Amino acid sequence: MFPVVPLPLSVTEADGSFVLSDATPVVVTDPLAAAMAHVFADDLAVETGLRLDVTSGSGAVHAGAIVCEVAVDDPELAALGVPQGVRADGRAAVSESYALAVTDDGVRVRGRGAEGVLRGLTVLRQLLVAAPADPETGARTLGAVRVVDSPRYAWRGLSFDVVRTFHDVATVRRVIDLLAMHRMNVLHLHLTDDQGWRIEVPARPALTEVGARGAVGDRRGGFYTVEDLRGLVRYAAARRVAIVPEIDVPGHSAAMLAAYPELLGDRPATAGERADGEAGQSTLDPDLEATWAVLSDVLDTVVDVFPSRYVHIGGDEAVGMPDDVHAAFVTRFASEVVARGRRVVGWQEASRGLLGPDALAQHWIDFVPTDGTTVDRSQFDHVDPALLDVLVEMFSKAPADVGRTLDQGTRAIVSPTAHAYLDRQYSAPSDDPAQEADRARLGLPAYAPGTVEDFYSWEPSTAVHALPAEAVAGVEAAIWCESVTDARDLDLLLLPRLAGLAERAWSPAGASSYADHATRVAAVAPAWETRGHDWFRAL
Numbered sequence: 001m002f003p004v005v006p007l008p009l010s011v012t013e014a015d016g017s018f019v020l021s022d023a024t025p026v027v028v029t030d031p032l033a034a035a036m037a038h039v040f041a042d043d044l045a046v047e048t049g050l051r052l053d054v055t056s057g058s059g060a061v062h063a064g065a066i067v068c069e070v071a072v073d074d075p076e077l078a079a080l081g082v083p084q085g086v087r088a089d090g091r092a093a094v095s096e097s098y099a100l101a102v103t104d105d106g107v108r109v110r111g112r113g114a115e116g117v118l119r120g121l122t123v124l125r126q127l128l129v130a131a132p133a134d135p136e137t138g139a140r141t142l143g144a145v146r147v148v149d150s151p152r153y154a155w156r157g158l159s160f161d162v163v164r165t166f167h168d169v170a171t172v173r174r175v176i177d178l179l180a181m182h183r184m185n186v187l188h189l190h191l192t193d194d195q196g197w198r199i200e201v202p203a204r205p206a207l208t209e210v211g212a213r214g215a216v217g218d219r220r221g222g223f224y225t226v227e228d229l230r231g232l233v234r235y236a237a238a239r240r241v242a243i244v245p246e247i248d249v250p251g252h253s254a255a256m257l258a259a260y261p262e263l264l265g266d267r268p269a270t271a272g273e274r275a276d277g278e279a280g281q282s283t284l285d286p287d288l289e290a291t292w293a294v295l296s297d298v299l300d301t302v303v304d305v306f307p308s309r310y311v312h313i314g315g316d317e318a319v320g321m322p323d324d325v326h327a328a329f330v331t332r333f334a335s336e337v338v339a340r341g342r343r344v345v346g347w348q349e350a351s352r353g354l355l356g357p358d359a360l361a362q363h364w365i366d367f368v369p370t371d372g373t374t375v376d377r378s379q380f381d382h383v384d385p386a387l388l389d390v391l392v393e394m395f396s397k398a399p400a401d402v403g404r405t406l407d408q409g410t411r412a413i414v415s416p417t418a419h420a421y422l423d424r425q426y427s428a429p430s431d432d433p434a435q436e437a438d439r440a441r442l443g444l445p446a447y448a449p450g451t452v453e454d455f456y457s458w459e460p461s462t463a464v465h466a467l468p469a470e471a472v473a474g475v476e477a478a479i480w481c482e483s484v485t486d487a488r489d490l491d492l493l494l495l496p497r498l499a500g501l502a503e504r505a506w507s508p509a510g511a512s513s514y515a516d517h518a519t520r521v522a523a524v525a526p527a528w529e530t531r532g533h534d535w536f537r538a539l
Helices: 031-048 114-130 169-181 226-238 254-259 289-305 323-339 348-352 385-396 398-407 433-441 487-494 497-506 514-530
Strands: 010-020 026-028 054-056 065-070 098-103 106-111 140-149 155-161 186-190 242-249 310-314 343-347 360-363 411-414 472-479
Touching: 010 098, 010 106, 026 031, 031 054, 031 065, 031 114, 031 514, 065 114, 098 114, 106 114, 114 140, 114 169, 114 514, 155 169, 155 497, 169 186, 169 226, 169 487, 169 514, 186 472, 226 242, 226 289, 242 289, 289 310, 289 323, 310 323, 323 343, 323 348, 343 348, 348 360, 348 398, 360 398, 360 472, 398 411, 433 487, 472 487, 472 497, 487 497, 497 514
Parallel strands: 026 054, 026 065, 065 106, 155 186, 155 472, 186 242, 242 310, 310 343, 343 360, 360 411, 411 472
Antiparallel strands: 010 140, 098 106, 098 140
């Protein structure tokens, strides 16, 4: 059992060992890798208590050290090929490839880019967490091993709902740490929805003065200032995680409409849920130029704060909006993003507008028939009966989204609800009886409960009906927070299932069994616990 998650592409164990202690230096031979080495040293101190010094050095042999090198043209790493899909930050997909060698003489990490060095050091961290420690000195003994590795998909992410429950900056940082620990590289921040508006837009103060007041039920509201978000971007970038911001329109817009009621025009406020909990219209009117004036200011702030190559425009669940109006809205909003030098990603319904070949469509709807049979209405028992017919009609159009995506030359991010939506209830009991009350209340009852294995034993290339394997640009999990009240609830829904999603996105298809994965997760879990994360014990 190799105690690493996700499982690397190639692992060759050998005879020999290396003892790593506080006296072991981290030697950086390329300035590009220096920041990566410091992140590694800081994280290792948290997880093992070992405190290593980072120094610079030449390419000479450094016995007894951890040596970090950037090797852009390394033939062994180049032979690994190019990960499938695109990077959210626009960097070269090959730069995450790395090689890690542990011998009697020390440790050597080579990456095709700085992030490759970081990914290799992250594997080293996991090995050190699982390694036996000297009870007096804390030194850890590593067995000799050679790892050569590269991700399967270039986009490996988590969509994080910070609207239905507002999560503070410290919690978002903890999530970024989890993503980096599992070699994921995208944090998709769902910043706007009916229940709240979470991004400061200096030109439009009412968006946060009014729109940020609420959340689900009586939970506190809140928002991130521009400086909060800049700080998160820097923190994530240091761990080679790109933050992709989402402004979810034209549906899910009740908080925006509560802030600027003139955007209702002459429509009654009768649908959706407004930020203050009262009934309110939740779709924007594309015929009002005031709508576009507000969205223009929003996008100006978004592209100023977030350097990500992509901006997520939502586009989903525009309940009651005529198809042609929805398509026209998506087309115009997408063009506004492109005009600002960014690329578009949207939920799969956004493909009903014109996105273009540089865009991405995030496919999530896997609960409607693809053979033309009638949608099962019973799965919508939790919704307002007055909306039932509208929802059934809306979701019945979903199977055609694949064709629309392909017709535009657009590629897909796969996020099927059955395997990637982490707000699903656990079906199997926890090994810790004290967590059974948590199991009963956490997760959306609208979804059928699932096991931890359900989030591991699936195949991204075949997850979306009729989508060719080559059209998959990446894999993304999602955590929606209707049932999440605090950071512990968040942990219990994320862990251990996030580890399974990370492995599906990184490791080759069929590389491991679930039983092996579960054993490796148990070896990684102490790092979660050291960092203060609870996790649902049902491997």
